[in-house]
Amino acid sequence: MSDFDYDLFVIGGGSGGVRAARVAAGEAGAKVALAEQDRYGGTCVIRGCVPKKLMVFASEYPGMVEDARAYGWDLNDPEFDWTKFRTKLEAELDRLEGIYRSLLKNAGVTTYDARARLKDAHTVELSTGETFTAKHILIATGGRPVVPDIPGWELAISSNEIFHLKELPKRVLVVGGGYIASEFACILHGLGCAVTQFYRGAQILRGFDDEARGLVADEMQSRGIAIHCGTNILEMERDADGIRVKASNGTEAHFDQVLFAIGRDPNSNDMGLEELGIELGRRGEILVDRYSQTPVPSVYAIGDVTDRVNLTPVAIREGMAFVATVFKGEPTPVDHDLIPSAVFTQPELGTVGLTEEEAREQEAIEVYSTSFKPMQQAFAGRADRVLMKLVVSKATRRVLGCHIVAPQAGEMIQMAGIAVKMGATKEDFDRTVAVHPTMAEELVTTRAPVRSA
Structure with a gap:
């Protein structure tokens, strides 16, 4: 019989916290509770990646309509109905939050819709007045937008x-x-x-x-x-x-x-952390080691509240590494090296590895870069340009960085990220036969560097 109410108490119902709770309960057989003061799914699902990407999709249709006309389609002038879109968007977020709640329930996780703070190294106090003890506490409270201190x-x-x-x-x-x-x-x-x-x-x-x-x-x-x-x-x-x-x-x-x-600040205020000797950084981030552990051995933190790499898939990986370390007896440090990411501007930007500026500070490099008008947009009469770029080590020939600016750059960088993570060289890229006609074929057909540094 355990001396604690729970083996694990997770504070925060975002992507990282929910994944850690689910896996600890469902795969490791731990007795787990989770507290969330707002909506389940966190920043990514409720007020971040998911609704943002749906808005990205909605915002791209006017350009598609213009291109369609250039390709011979006879289309009426479109009108955007914000109310219709927002209503459907909010319904989708409700559906996704329901899925997160169901995943926790089906894994056997006890949930509390309340704010939680630490009373001591093994005790969590809820805004309802309830207190619970736990052998391990995981803080996954994410971040919040910064508001400037200016008049108005x-x-x-x-x-x-x-x-x-x-x-x-x-x-x-x-x-x-x-x-x-x-x-x-x-x-x-x-x-x-x-x-x-x-x-x-x-x-x-x-x-x-x-x-x-x-x-x-x-x-x-x-x-x-x-x-x-x-x-x-x-x-x-x-x-x-x-x-x-x-x-x-x-x-x-x-x-x-x-x-x-x-910018965004970590959600670490008024959680009783500093009173326990848990150190916070300049912006309020919880300082942890490579196993996501604080100086208080029973308390861990993952995700944006630690302000390491503030991306949803990283928080999920950190949660999985935490469970492996604490509940599966497999010490697993978090790997923050060579993480692919995308910026969903128009055009998109996909990136993995070092920038040209970072790489040249580190060693001698060659840069393979080409910018051009893609076929689809050029035919439609648009002047849009794209960029395909590799940053290569002169000494090892490894591709240190890959940067893509183009429609669907996010999809491309996910695939390129595998090669870069594996340590592919420029010659490995060169040996890969091009898929023609595509934009991404330029990554494997560019032979001469545009500059060295």
Whole structure:
């Protein structure tokens, strides 16, 4: 008979926490509980990847209609019904949340719809007043959008609210230059909004390959998105013409909606962590070792609350590694190396491995890169360009990085990511016969480097 109420108590019902709870209960036979104060599914399912990608799909149809006409299809002028789309979207999110709840129930996990905090190293206290003891506690509380401290901040929305707008605004200001801000700038533009994007830095998508992010920015602007770099908001106020925004570049303009996407902070506040000796980083991230363990041996943390690699599949992998380590007797460090990712702008950006800038700081490299008009869009009369790029080590010939800017770049980088993770060389790519005619064939047909560094 255990001295604890549970073998594992998970705090947070997002992708990482739910996976860890399910596997610990269903595969390892542990007695597991999970507490979630909001909706099950977390950021990804409820207010992130899933609804965002559905909005991406919706926003791409106007371009498809234009291309269809160029290909000889006689189509009427389309109209987008935001209310119809939003209603269906919300129903889909309800369905997915129900699936998450069912998965936990079927695995034998006890769930509590409440906020949880740590009372001591083995005790969880719920907002209902209940307390439970657990041999192990896993914190998987994710993150939340950052809200700036400026006059009028309450007039804006964050990525949490964007999916539930009662009506689609005609004029939108997106503030931020990361992937979330850039994706929503493209989405809203595709849905028919006039979009302006402010970013305080020199170029959007900081941290991505310079050549790739430069092309994405150029394509966004050529499609009609007004990007203003080196620009931030000083203050906002509402008047008869909407939200009046005063910018750091000396301009003022009116918008119907302002969306802040300037970063995310870990959800670690008021959880009793520091009182237990669990150290938090500068932004509130829980500091853990490579096994996701805190300095308190019974307490672990995974996902965005640790601010390591803030991606849903990474949180799921971290949850699986935690269960293997703690409940299966298989110590499994988390592998954060060579993680493929995609930015669902228009065009998409897919990336795995080192950027050209990172690689040249590390060793001597060759860069194989080509940018061109893809056949499908060129025939339709569009000036869109795509990029296929490999960053290669001169010494080992290994492909250190692969960067793709193109429609469906996310799908392509998933496949390329396997080769890069396996340690493929440029000659391995060269030996692969091209699939013709495709955009991605350029990854295996480019023979001469465009530059060395």
